Amino acid sequence: MSASAASARPERTLFVLGCLTTACALTYLLVDAGGQWDFVLPFRGRKLATALLVGYAIGVSTVLFQTVTGNRVLTPAIMGFDSLYVLIQTTLLFFLGSGRMAGMDPRLMFGVEVVLMVAFSGLLHQALFGGARRSIHLLLLTGVVLGVLFRSLAQFLQRVIDPNEFVFLQDRFFASFNHPDPHLLLVSAALTVGVSVVGLRLLRACDVLVLGREAAINLGVDHRRTVGLLLMLVAILVSVSTALVGPVTFLGLLVANLAHMAMRTYRHAFVLPAAALIGAASLVAGQVLLERVFSFDTPPRVIIEFVGGLVFISMLMRKTPV
Amino acid sequence: MKAFAAGLALLVALAGVSLLVGVSQVSWGALFSPTPDERAIQVLVISRIPRLLAILLVGTSLGVAGLIMQMVARNRFVEPATAGTAESASLGLLAATALAPQLPVLGKMGVAAAFALVGTALFLFVLQRIPLRSALVVPLVGIVLGGIIDSVTTFFAHRLELLQSVNAWTTGDFSTVLRGRYELLWVTLGLTCLAYVAADRFTVAGLGESFTTNLGLRYSRIIALGLVIVSLVTALVVVTVGMIPFLGLIVPNVVSLLLGDNARRSIPWVALGGAGFVLVCDLVGRVVRFPYEIPGATIAGVLGSVLFLHLMLRRDARVG
Numbered sequence: 331m332s333a334s335a336a337s338a339r340p341e342r343t344l345f346v347l348g349c350l351t352t353a354c355a356l357t358y359l360l361v362d363a364g365g366q367w368d369f370v371l372p373f374r375g376r377k378l379a380t381a382l383l384v385g386y387a388i389g390v391s392t393v394l395f396q397t398v399t400g401n402r403v404l405t406p407a408i409m410g411f412d413s414l415y416v417l418i419q420t421t422l423l424f425f426l427g428s429g430r431m432a433g434m435d436p437r438l439m440f441g442v443e444v445v446l447m448v449a450f451s452g453l454l455h456q457a458l459f460g461g462a463r464r465s466i467h468l469l470l471l472t473g474v475v476l477g478v479l480f481r482s483l484a485q486f487l488q489r490v491i492d493p494n495e496f497v498f499l500q501d502r503f504f505a506s507f508n509h510p511d512p513h514l515l516l517v518s519a520a521l522t523v524g525v526s527v528v529g530l531r532l533l534r535a536c537d538v539l540v541l542g543r544e545a546a547i548n549l550g551v552d553h554r555r556t557v558g559l560l561l562m563l564v565a566i567l568v569s570v571s572t573a574l575v576g577p578v579t580f581l582g583l584l585v586a587n588l589a590h591m592a593m594r595t596y597r598h599a600f601v602l603p604a605a606a607l608i609g610a611a612s613l614v615a616g617q618v619l620l621e622r623v624f625s626f627d628t629p630p631r632v633i634i635e636f637v638g639g640l641v642f643i644s645m646l647m648r649k650t651p652v
Numbered sequence: 653m654k655a656f657a658a659g660l661a662l663l664v665a666l667a668g669v670s671l672l673v674g675v676s677q678v679s680w681g682a683l684f685s686p687t688p689d690e691r692a693i694q695v696l697v698i699s700r701i702p703r704l705l706a707i708l709l710v711g712t713s714l715g716v717a718g719l720i721m722q723m724v725a726r727n728r729f730v731e732p733a734t735a736g737t738a739e740s741a742s743l744g745l746l747a748a749t750a751l752a753p754q755l756p757v758l759g760k761m762g763v764a765a766a767f768a769l770v771g772t773a774l775f776l777f778v779l780q781r782i783p784l785r786s787a788l789v790v791p792l793v794g795i796v797l798g799g800i801i802d803s804v805t806t807f808f809a810h811r812l813e814l815l816q817s818v819n820a821w822t823t824g825d826f827s828t829v830l831r832g833r834y835e836l837l838w839v840t841l842g843l844t845c846l847a848y849v850a851a852d853r854f855t856v857a858g859l860g861e862s863f864t865t866n867l868g869l870r871y872s873r874i875i876a877l878g879l880v881i882v883s884l885v886t887a888l889v890v891v892t893v894g895m896i897p898f899l900g901l902i903v904p905n906v907v908s909l910l911l912g913d914n915a916r917r918s919i920p921w922v923a924l925g926g927a928g929f930v931l932v933c934d935l936v937g938r939v940v941r942f943p944y945e946i947p948g949a950t951i952a953g954v955l956g957s958v959l960f961l962h963l964m965l966r967r968d969a970r971v972g
Binding site for chain 1: 729778781782789791792793795796797799800802803804806807810897898940941944946947950951953954957958960961964965
């Protein structure tokens with residue numbers, strides 16, 4: 331394949347994906363509005379912004395994570411990152427008490443959570459990638475079990491907190507598209523932009539990382555530093571998406587693999603935007619389905635979990651070892 | 653034998669403690685004085701003793717079910733909660749509750765068991781189709797399959813407004829056990845005994861299909877027996893108290909590390925260890941936030957996952 335032919339396709343694919351996302355977004359904003367424009371547009375606009383932001387965060391964070399780990403089955407969610415976020419939130423509530431949390435600026439709170447999240451992901455990184463090279467399945471299983479551990483601990487703390495505080499916690503936790511927190515939305519958007527700016531400078535290094543650790547070092551990439559930095563970005567993006575809509579397990583896996591299939595190139599300059607667009611489009615489309623077809627009585631993660639799980643199993647069933 | 657007797661004595665001591673822990677005051681003195689305290693005896697007979705029996709039966713049978721599953725799937729990391737069995741049983745229970753609410757408990761249990769059987773068979777079918785048979789792919793597939801089945805359950809539960817009930821089935825909790833509400837669990841004792849009788853067959857099946865056939869045994873029949881026992885036990889536990897995660901994983905693994913893989917030898921130990929594990933989890937859940945309770949399943953999730961990680965990440969872990 332000549333270079334020009336290879337590079338002509340990705341742009342076109344990206345353009346198509348962009349149109350698709352825009353179409354989904356417009357459908358969501360304008361269909362079935364019933365003429366109440368001055369109410370409907372801001373209300374739906376907020377939800378749409380949330381969906382787009384979360385789709386972007388999930389898509390980008392998963393692709394980066396898969397680049398770092400050098401494998402297409404690992405995702406931050408499978409490795410227990412978002413359960414960790416929930417646990418951090420519960421622990422903060424447990425030690426501060428809802429009185430003090432209510433008085434706290436949600437943005438400050440979120441900042442503390444992100445910092446803790448980054449610190450913990452650093453530890454996890456040390457534990458998982460620092461020692462001897464472990465088999466990928468062991469890593470996966472460890473991640474899954476860590477997720478169970480974090481969830482059980484959060485459950486445990488939620489039981490220990492008194493019921494009134496728990497109600498307060500639930501309001502905070504089960505963030506969903508239906509009542510996104512406007513404060514958080516702004517901070518999240520700012521963080522995401524910041525991460526993207528840092529990420530842009532690492533695009534080339536990411537392309538080299540795909541070749542594997544040894545090759546990357548030979549080609550002059552400071553492997554440790556780059557991987558550490560990338561994982562930090564991933565931790566921030568996971569915090570953003572979990573803070574806005576709660577834990578979503580399989581969406582990242584689905585989106586990242588679809589992006590790789592659609593782009594057929596290793597270049598992150600194409601794969602990352604594709605993953606962001608697919609993530610955003612599938613979330614918005616899911617939202618349209620939920621609100622217009624199922625009329626709200628299904629949590630979005632159920633549909634995502636179902637489809638994503640099927641994709642995951644079919645990936646494992648494919649003849650090629652991952 | 654001496655060690656087993658010591659373990660049994662420890663379990664009896666724990667059981668004695670478990671009878672005395674709770675909101676209403678019960679003490680041995682009040683029970684055995686010449687004028688026994690009527691209320692204490694009532695509390696004991698109606699609530700504490702049934703709860704203890706339920707704990708022992710669930711712990712014993714789930715441990716043994718995990719052991720059988722590990723022999724049948726020939727993998728150390730499977731158990732009813734990591735093979736879609738428990739999730740399928742919940743789905744079956746939901747179907748029975750939604751479609752035939754008048755069904756007696758026994759009928760609902762039957763439906764749940766049938767679903768559990770189908771779910772577990774599906775899991776084994778998927779496993780055969782996966783080319784890369786690393787030992788750790790097996791539980792991974794089971795957990796994801798469980799997630800898919802679970803999402804189907806959640807979807808319908810949401811529509812039928814039964815989400816609360818589903819949560820009760822998936823989180824094992826012994827606080828609701830009273831006389832008249834747990835007796836179905838005695839069936840698990842029969843199933844555990846059946847497993848003990850057939851123990852040698854499971855040991856042989858664990859050595860592989862050709863080996864089993866060479867000894868003149870029907871491999872497929874042993875597998876089917878194992879699956880039926882596991883599905884029935886899981887369905888019974890889900891219907892009566894709810895699922896306890898990791899139990900069927902930890903206990904058989906620890907026992908096999910100590911005693912090897914002869915089911916005839918290990919089943920009594922697994923039964924003892926399982927009962928002890930659930931009893932400890934339940935006691936911790938009762939004491940931590942006295943007078944409120946934390947479900948045993950939550951405690952089991954925390955303790956179990958830590959132990960499981962330890963088992964997996966040991967430097968000389970024998971994976972297989």
